[in-house]
Amino acid sequence: MLTQPLVSQSFLDALECPQCSVGLHLGNDELECIQCGARWPVIDGIPCFSNGDGDLSQTDAESLLLDTARYGWQAAIEDHLARNGQMRHSMAIRQQRAAWLPLIGLRDDAIALDIGSGYGTITHALATTVHKVYSVEAVPALLEFTRLRMQQEDLANVYFVRGEATELPLAENVFDLVVVNTKLELVGEGRTKEDPREIHVRFLRRLQRSLKPGGVLIIGGKNRFGHQRLRGTDHSGVPLTNLRSPSIASLVSPHQSTHYRTELNPIIQHRHTYCEYGYKKLLLESGFPFATFYWAYPRYNRPSALVSTERQPLAAHVLRTISDPSLGSRAGRWGRLLKFKLARLGLLRFFIAEFLIIAAKDGNGDPSQNSKVIQSANSLLPKESRITNPVGYLCSITEAGKSVILLSEHNEFRTRLVIKTWARGSTEPGTLVQVHSRVSEAEAETDRFMVPAPLGSFTLNSRSYAVETPAEGKSIAALILNSPPRKRLRFLEVQLPMCARAAMGVSRVLSATVAVPGIDSTWLTIPDQTLLDRQIASYINMEASRWKAQGVRAHGDFSIENIFWEASGRRIWIIDWAHVIEGVPPLYDVITLLLSAVPALALEHREANNHDVRSEQQFLAAFFGAGAWAKANAKILHTARARMEHTNLDIWKQFLLSLVIRANDFFARKSKLANQYCRLIELASKNRARFVCLGS
Ligand SMILES: [Zn+2]
Known part of the structure; x- marks a missing residue:
């Protein structure tokens, strides 16, 4: 009788010994390094490269998994977080979107890696879009939860690996996309004897190596200055306080309690929060020469916009939030005007609390400019009027999965192209094309109005994109x-x-x-x-x-x-x-x-x-x-x-x-x-x- 192998060959091909960087041999119920002889168990089809249970208590873990099996993952997560006094995270964990996905435009056969997958929210979003997802998490109960979550959602394209971020058992040249779903500052925080920056460089180099050429790294980071400057103004009523947003770690890994955090060395952690320049240097050293920084607005977990931190896009965004309160700005009119002034002066980027960074493996240029989405849209313009140095601004991220990307010249205020994108499968409303041709025919009619000119559409990575000119005025x-x-x-x-x-x-x-x-x-x-x-x-x-x-x-x-x-x-x-x-x-x-x-x-x-x-x-x-x-x-x-x-x-x-x-x-x-x-x-x-x- 033929038995199912513990792990499939393609899964095995993506793994290697974290120490020797050589492929692994599949034994009876374990994986073995041919070179150093180290062995790792495979439990329920999950290769385990780390042990320890994290800080989720045994009873907590058991009840979470039992409830998930019994009542479904959504109900279980709500109950679990409510019991831990973290009800406010529940929405985030259920619905946190991989909001940046429409900007990247991966190929249909893309392979993605989610590091620190937590409750599996990003893994979930990726599994519905890309070909295969590798989900790495150190806490076994969370990994099991994510596995149940994927089962209940009928998503069978996810591989699970139990492992630590600092000891990633990943082979070279495998992934098109790597998502670091935990804050960089927290990687290796337990290793108080080592220089955290060196740990970070080693970690990022490892990721760089596992990416295919042109592969993309997504990383969330806290701004060193934004974080510290604004801390003091928390209760003073200074308008800028609304730039603060809850830390990514507390949203992504709410199981890590404050208590657990404070046991670690606070000085080291504090010293190794980077500013935008610091991140750029760190990424450059780790083999990511180009990185685009976005402001996830208003919050990282449920952004309504991703704004490039270039001066003009930031100012344009702040202007939009001033004129349209429905965009979610919580600051008063004066606060928003102050932000606009800062943005105009090119200073706002220093105050942004948290970044979303999109970096590309070397040799392929700036990911924002090489983004297939931006390129494809730009190429729909006649050659002489194409945008030379396009920056994207992703806005109106809606529950229905529809987003709008506005493209402009990096040093200009004016929007040049409007890209609408929605999940493939939801029907494309081709109305604009028909209306546009009818409106242009009816040049002389009364009650006239203008509509944007449709420039064309394309499909990338399970999403449809339609490009049009912006409205005037x-x-x-x-x-x-x-x-x-x-x-x-x-x-x-x-x-x-x-x-x-x-x-x-x-x-x-x-x-x-x-x-x-x-x-x-x-x-x-x-x-x-x-x-x-x-x-x-x-x-x-x-x-x-x-x-x-x-x-x-x-x-x-x-x-x-x-x-x-x-x-x-x-x-x-x-x-x-x-x-x-x-x-x-x-x-x-x-x-x-x-x-x-x-x-x-x-x-x-x-x-x-x-x-x-x-x-x-x-x-x-x-x-x-x-x-x-x-x-x-x-x-x-x-x-x-x-x-x-x-x-x-x-x-x-x-x-x-x-x-x-x-x-x-x-x-x-x-x-x-x-x-x-x-x-x-x-x-x-x-x-x-x-x-x-x-x-x-
Ligand atoms: Zn080895």
Whole structure:
């Protein structure tokens, strides 16, 4: 009878003796070094190059694994962390994304290595993208947990190795990608007698050796200066404190308690946190001549953006966070302005708390410029207008796995290319291509608007990429937020009415477009969270079936973030055509527009401290009030309706139905606005008698 070998040949080929750097021989239940004779056991198919249990207690480990087998890994991890008082890490460990993956663009047959895999979050992300993943972890219970996690997710392309970061048993020239999923400062921290920097160089050289030529190293690091400078300002209310983010180690390895940490030599650890320059020197010495530094914003574990630390991209990013609070900046306006000043002066990079570093094995140039993604996108531009020295800025990392990469010249402010990327398999919305050709044909039409030019698309490493030109001008959202409150009413008189007219044009262009998906019936259903009286619920339902049957088409996300205003030409640009939809009420886009403008305009009720209270008061003022705001909104809605070809249009019913669709859309996108919109539906129905367009 043929028995299954302990480890497969290809697995064996990736391993070697950490001391002699020669291949290993597979014995009965162990691996042996042919040269020095050292032996390592293979337990349950996992080669064990280290012993010791880490600092996860025996009972903790047992209950974690038992719960994982019994209730599934997600529930087990939550319970485990809650019991250890680390509930706040739970989300991070479940969802921490390999956010940098879309920037790298590996080949489909890529082999990746995850060092210090912890609860297997990065391993999980890699396993869904690359061909094979090697997961190295010293704590056996965590390794076993990750193995169960992969089993439960039906991912069979992961090999497990139990080993220490300082004694990696890895062969030469194996990996396309190595992820150091623990902080460099902590590597070899137990070896208090050795110089930590030497340990780090040895560690990085080992990784460099195991990478294929052109292979990429991903490493997270704490900024020596960012870390120390900002420590003192923690409770002083200085705006810069929000640059601090929780340490990567505490997120990635929450099983390592503070108690455990403090037993180590604090002076050595302190001395060997590097600044950006220090990292560059260290990496250079270890055979990584090119490294790109990114600021993982706002946090390493769940970044909404990865920003190159070059001066211009940093400044552009800070400017974006000033103009768009939804990007997650927690600092006040002054704090953000100070950050912008620092960024403009080229100083902000010194204060960044933690880096994400993308380094490449020598001989292949700067990884940011040689990134296949950036190269492929750049090559879609005509030769004479290509970007000479492109820097990438990855933003809008969403739960749905869609990201946007903005490319600019390294010393310029302006975005030159927009790359949209999403996991392959989710359908590519080709709407922009159709809309673009239709818009260019209709040069002379009224209600005109501009759209980005689609430049092409490509597929790399389980991801699809579509490249387009940026919109001109500034988003309406940025314009409103950058103007003082007393000047904001003007937007309701000039820009927003023009946007509403463009919405008519959008509907017309879309009716000539071939493929527009019909609305999902669940989006027309009143969310369970919403309590409505039966009569209102029933006419929302009637309105819904009326418009579903009519097949009216809309942009689907006609919000002030997606509409750009080109002041010089008084032209409107509309971006993000991924939500185009059929079967909504004719005023859907216009209502979306006005709803999205409410928090930015904030023309009334700016006082309330509580965010929810404030947004509800402002919603009422905008659509149920007696002031200038409500009057302006009423005028825009009436004008839009007057220009429609449909008859018997009840603005009130469309308003309610649009709120329902928006709420369901936000639920589908896992946005926290979903619950807020449920509340707005209730508020609207209670205040029906005061609605600005009632009975008209
Ligand atoms: Zn040996």
